[in-house]
Amino acid sequence: MPLNADMSPALFLASTAILAVFLGLLVRIDLREKRLPDRYTLPLIVLGLSLIAYARGTLPGARFGGRLSAM
Numbered sequence: 499m500p501l502n503a504d505m506s507p508a509l510f511l512a513s514t515a516i517l518a519v520f521l522g523l524l525v526r527i528d529l530r531e532k533r534l535p536d537r538y539t540l541p542l543i544v545l546g547l548s549l550i551a552y553a554r555g556t557l558p559g560a561r562f563g564g565r566l567s568a569m
Contacts, residue, residue: 513549517542 520542528534 513545517545 520538524534524538524542527538
């Protein structure tokens with residue numbers, strides 16, 4: 499994720515650290531259990547999509563908003 503001018507370096511580092519901790523935990527669980535629990539993977543999906551939307555300054559699917567409201 500490229501650092502955006504709107505995204506502070508502290509937020510970027512904090513989100514990277516949080517993702518690294520969760521991914522390390524998932525690797526450990528996967529090596530031991532051979533499956534990944536949804537309680538860790540689903541929040542990471544939401545967190546990742548939210549950070550991308552914040553960094554780009556848009557929401558996923560926002561480009562369809564104008565088209566949908568015109569219908």
